[in-house]
Amino acid sequence: MEEIYANVEHGKPVCQIPTSQTEGSSSSKKRPFLIVIIFLGILSVLLLVGLIVLGLHSWDLAADLSNINDNLTDRLQDSNSKLYSMTEERNLLHANLTEMMKKLNRAQGWTYFSCSCYFRSTKRGSWDEGRKDCISRGADLVVIKDKDEQVLCSF
Template sequence: MEEIYVNPANKTSIKKHTGPWRRKRSIYLVVILSLGLLAGLLTRAFCWSNELSSMTEERDLLKANLTEMTNELERLQSLFNQKKTCPAGWSKFSCSCYLLSESSDSWHSARKHCTDQGADLVVIDSPKEQDFVTSFTQKETWIGLNDIEQEGTWKWVDGSPLTLQYWAPHQPDDLLLSEDCAHIRYQGTSWNDERCENSLQWVCEKLL
């Protein structure tokens, strides 16, 4: 389809194309703009992908460095502990020193004997420590566990609550209504509650 345009100045006529050609030109413009927009989006997505890849590499590098630092710290700690020794008569386990008393006394007196030496009654917080302590206790032996403040609420002498437990069957039973201190049973590994006034051996513990 054509339109004829007459120039008033010189009376000449110009043919002006309309119809399908104009529609095609509009489609071409839309396609070109769409391609430009798509190219921009692809470029931006590529940049984001590179940035994400870079961040992932940095994260992995930091993780590797942290693991290496942790291993080195553990190695240095191990060397440090190896060089540290316990006082004469004390036994070393992990990062602590332990002493089994030769005499017997009440729970409170036993604790004072320990604190006078910069220690306290033993706090057992791992299965390995339980095995270690019971490996050298052959008699009833006080440990640093009691429910003196509140009946039934057992706490260690360092204030930590009781989580790991090695009570004998049906213990603690507070049989005499005043069994507020815990001990390792005779020639055994389990615990029992007992009157704090009873006279037993004890185990002291202090950090290296």
């Protein structure tokens, strides 16, 4: 039992795969794969550079857009401020004009009512004389159209 572990020599293998020379060497088989890998590496680097450039460009555009937005906001606020100021000034001028017109009309005997001016003369005379007096003032005799106008003209 001592020789159980003896070395056995093998003869010919039972199934032998023929080893024939194929076209080209193994390095020539790897060459197309190496070219593809290098091409994909260069393409990846170019894509990365393109993404970085686009990122920087969009950063600049965002900053420009922010500056334009701030500028427009400032201009809009200035315009609104000026518009408010002009509206206040217009309202004040209109109130002053209305008050001055009332004072002037009262001093000359004119009364303002519903977009019309009325003059009540203290002179007495005929209808023709009254009409001539009105025409000399750039007016005409009144034609009363409603009750409010009647109340105004009866003072």
